Amino acid sequence: MLTQFLTEETVRLHVPAHNWRQAVHAALLPLEETGAVTPAYADDVIEMLERVGPYMVVAPGIALVHARPGPNVMRVCLSLVRLEAPVTFGSQENDPVDLLVGLGATDANSHMTVLSQLADLLGDQQSVTAIRQATAVNQILALIERQGGDSETGLIAPKSSVRGEDW
Amino acid sequence: MKELSILVCCGSGLGSSLMISMNVDEVVREMGIQAQVKHSDLASARGSKADVLIGTLDITPRLEGLAPYVIALKTIFDKQEIRDKLGPVLREITSKG
Numbered sequence: 670m671l672t673q674f675l676t677e678e679t680v681r682l683h684v685p686a687h688n689w690r691q692a693v694h695a696a697l698l699p700l701e702e703t704g705a706v707t708p709a710y711a712d713d714v715i716e717m718l719e720r721v722g723p724y725m726v727v728a729p730g731i732a733l734v735h736a737r738p739g740p741n742v743m744r745v746c747l748s749l750v751r752l753e754a755p756v757t758f759g760s761q762e763n764d765p766v767d768l769l770v771g772l773g774a775t776d777a778n779s780h781m782t783v784l785s786q787l788a789d790l791l792g793d794q795q796s797v798t799a800i801r802q803a804t805a806v807n808q809i810l811a812l813i814e815r816q817g818g819d820s821e822t823g824l825i826a827p828k829s830s831v832r833g834e835d836w
Numbered sequence: 837m838k839e840l841s842i843l844v845c846c847g848s849g850l851g852s853s854l855m856i857s858m859n860v861d862e863v864v865r866e867m868g869i870q871a872q873v874k875h876s877d878l879a880s881a882r883g884s885k886a887d888v889l890i891g892t893l894d895i896t897p898r899l900e901g902l903a904p905y906v907i908a909l910k911t912i913f914d915k916q917e918i919r920d921k922l923g924p925v926l927r928e929i930t931s932k933g
Contacts, residue, residue, distance in 0.1 A: 721847040721878065724894040727855070728911035735851045737877075761893050762910045774850050781854060788855050792913035 671786040671813050674747035678703055679771075680806045682751045689723075689758045689766070690715055696734040696750045696769035705746035706773045713741055718758070726760035730801075731791060735772035742773040745780045747787065749809065751800065768800065790816050840871035840929060842922075843886035845899060849877030852892060852912045860890060863918045869926050888925055890918075905929070 679699040686692040693714050700706045713736035718725060726732045748771035755765035770787065774780045790796050796812060803809045844860060846853035853875035861873045874886075881889055881902055889896075889903040896908035905925045909917055 717847050721898075722894050724847055724852065724892050726894065727852045727892060728913050733851050733855075733912075735848060737848045737850070772851060774848075777850050777854075780850070781858075784851075784855050785858050788858065788913055792915075 670782055671747075671790065671816070672810070674745075674783055675749050675810065675813050677806060677810065679746070679748040680750075680809050681748070682803065682806060682809075683753050684750050685753045686756055689718070689756050692732070692752060692756045692758075692766065692769055693718070693734050695752070696732070696748060696771040699748040699750070700746045700771050700773055703746070705742070705744050707741045707743075710736060710741035710773065713737070713739065723758035723760040723764075726758045726763040726766055728791065729763045730755065730766055731763070731768045731770070731797070732758060732766045733770050733772060735774065738773075738775050738777075742775055744773070745775055745783065746773040747771065747783060749800070751803075768797070786816075840869065840888070840926065841884075841886045842871050842873045842888045842890065843881060843884050843903070844873065844875040844890045845878055845881045846875075846891060846895060847878060849875060849880065853877075856890060856892075856909065856912045856918075859912075859915050859918050860922065863915060863922060864926070866919075867923065867926060869930060871926070887929055888922070890922070 684695045686695045694711050697711045701708050717736050750769045752767045755767040757764045799812050844853040844857040857873050857875040864871045886903050888905045889899045890907045893908045896906055899906045907921050
């Protein structure tokens with residue numbers, strides 16, 4: 670499942686960015702280029718970061734770059750971008766950021782399986798280190814393939830008590 | 837007693853909050869506690885009647901006062917941090933019955 674989203678086209682290394690805004694654009698560029706989001710999606714993300722703060726920096730050095738579903742997202746999509754040099758987002762705990770995951774969601778729940786697999790990948794310190802040390806995209810793709818080997822079909826049942834509706 | 841409600845919040849309500857809620861769900865089940873785990877954006881947190889609100893450190897200052905308990909997480913991937921911070925809160929709430 671994760672391997673369908675993170676591919677040669679959507680995983681990139683040694684990407685230059687001098688500040689967090691450039692980093693957001695860099696993270697979303699693969700998704701723009703594959704037609705999964707429009708260029709305006711980056712503006713949605715930047716607006717959200719300006720308004721709410723650096724909460725998208727979700728772990729040491731890792732940002733989950735995303736905004737709400739809307740007309741700028743064509744389909745559920747994911748990218749993984751490693752910067753040439755880290756940038757700061759202003760996060761209390763987790764700056765500076767060198768790994769960015771771009772996410773486009775179409776509703777509250779349809780990206781759940783792919784996010785749960787992403788959590789397995791990025792929650793594993795060894796995998797994160799391997800992603801940081803990889804010298805070629807195909808090393809990362811091989812890692813993702815190994816990691817997702819036992820859940821290839823993506824048929825993980827949604828947990829019944831987790832819901833995205835408002836209260 | 838009524839089922840506990842836990843609401844995980846983030847800016848959009850579907851990125852980090854969804855990822856945290858999956859881990860929270862697992863921790864709650866490990867503890868054998870009946871709780872409803874939901875995720876939402878900040879605006880919905882304001883009107884919620886949740887017993888516990890959870891978010892990352894960069895978001896929890898906006899959650900203070902909106903629920904009896906507010907838990908701030910450093911990272912969204914660390915289940916142990918959730919066990920360490922949510923566990924005592926859930927035990928306290930359930931012991932009050």
